[in-house]
Amino acid sequence: MDWKEYAKNIFGKIKNFWFNLSVKKKFLTIAIVAAAITIIFAGSIVKTHFDNKNLSPQMLQFKKDGTMFIELPEKVNENNNHTVYIKGQTAPKSHVQIGYGIFGDTTTSDNNGKFTLSYDDNIQQDTNIKITAKLNGKQKSRIITVVPSPKRQQEIKNKSKQINQYKKEAHDVESLVLKNKSFSDAKAMVLGISSSIDVKSKSNNKEITNVTDSDKVTDIKVNQTDTGVSVLLYLEPSDSAKKALADKKAEEQKSKDIENAKSNYKKNIEAYEVKFHDYAIEYLIDKNTSTIYETTTDDSSVSQSKFTGDMDTRINFDLDGLQMIAYHHYAGNNAVAYFNDTSQNSNKAYKMDPEATKNNYFKSINLPF
Numbered sequence: 001m002d003w004k005e006y007a008k009n010i011f012g013k014i015k016n017f018w019f020n021l022s023v024k025k026k027f028l029t030i031a032i033v034a035a036a037i038t039i040i041f042a043g044s045i046v047k048t049h050f051d052n053k054n055l056s057p058q059m060l061q062f063k064k065d066g067t068m069f070i071e072l073p074e075k076v077n078e079n080n081n082h083t084v085y086i087k088g089q090t091a092p093k094s095h096v097q098i099g100y101g102i103f104g105d106t107t108t109s110d111n112n113g114k115f116t117l118s119y120d121d122n123i124q125q126d127t128n129i130k131i132t133a134k135l136n137g138k139q140k141s142r143i144i145t146v147v148p149s150p151k152r153q154q155e156i157k158n159k160s161k162q163i164n165q166y167k168k169e170a171h172d173v174e175s176l177v178l179k180n181k182s183f184s185d186a187k188a189m190v191l192g193i194s195s196s197i198d199v200k201s202k203s204n205n206k207e208i209t210n211v212t213d214s215d216k217v218t219d220i221k222v223n224q225t226d227t228g229v230s231v232l233l234y235l236e237p238s239d240s241a242k243k244a245l246a247d248k249k250a251e252e253q254k255s256k257d258i259e260n261a262k263s264n265y266k267k268n269i270e271a272y273e274v275k276f277h278d279y280a281i282e283y284l285i286d287k288n289t290s291t292i293y294e295t296t297t298d299d300s301s302v303s304q305s306k307f308t309g310d311m312d313t314r315i316n317f318d319l320d321g322l323q324m325i326a327y328h329h330y331a332g333n334n335a336v337a338y339f340n341d342t343s344q345n346s347n348k349a350y351k352m353d354p355e356a357t358k359n360n361y362f363k364s365i366n367l368p369f
Contacts (some may be wrong), residue, residue: 272349
């Protein structure tokens with residue numbers, strides 16, 4: 001279809017229609033059209049005036065020049081579920097957020113700029129929060145106050161009352177004269193203020209941890225929190241406990257001295273073994289008393305003799321009438337030693353553990369290690 005031709009035909013028909021009308025009908029048609037245009041125009045003006053009448057001054061200003069705004073109530077009450085619904089108005093299609101919009105609620109205003117945000121932070125008192133609206137690089141913020149619910153306010157009031165009671169109890173306990181009282185008496189005095197106070201005892205001596213109800217109070221520590229009052233009474237251990245500790249220390253020191261003596265004695269003991277095909281000769285050299293002991297693995301009898309000299313050069317001794325000498329193979333090194341008699345018999349001996357040698361072969365000798 002040729003739209004130009006079609007339009008031309010339509011225009012031609014309208015022109016013919018208008019041309020064939022009488023003058024009276026022409027004036028009547030013009031009057032009707034003018035009246036219709038006037039009515040439409042007037043209706044538009046009335047509607048615009050009616051719509052604008054319902055808009056806030058901030059919204060009118062925004063529509064006029066784009067000035068950003070945000071309308072909010074000054075205070076909002078949370079409900080009994082500790083949730084607050086914040087209703088307001090800003091520019092249409094604005095991004096609206098609580099705080100920085102990271103943890104708080106965010107939303108987008110509708111075509112009329114209306115929005116609703118929710119806030120749930122379990123507040124304990126009137127709390128100020130910041131609401132921000134953003135649109136096309138512009139933003140506007142306002143601070144509103146969130147008020148705890150009546151239920152929460154009553155809870156807070158009750159808690160505050162209880163805390164004040166705890167403070168009073170703590171003050172009253174601190175006013176008591178408890179020093180030099182027995183724990184049982186001091187505890188009774190504290191519980192006389194309130195039976196809910198937690199009373200415990202602790203020794204003032206780190207070495208004596210056990211205390212009794214009859215021990216005396218030397219110091220007091222009062223701790224008051226939002227949940228109650230606790231009292232720690234430091235006690236002086238009894239004389240019997242102190243004596244028990246002193247006796248224990250003395251016994252420990254005695255044992256330690258004995259062990260040190262044994263250790264020092266053992267340092268001056270050397271043990272050697274001369275191995276043969278079917279038996280061995282065991283030697284124990286006690287430099288503390290300059291005594292040498294000898295036995296064999298096949299005969300438990302022990303021979304002993306005093307000696308002179310030292311093993312780095314040589315020692316001289318007499319075992320059962322036999323003159324003998326002994327010395328380290330290398331001076332200053334006791335790993336190997338030689339035991340010789342006057343007949344030039346020489347036996348090579350190897351170092352052994354003194355304690356094991358004593359326990360295995362010289363049980364009858366009373367040596368302090």
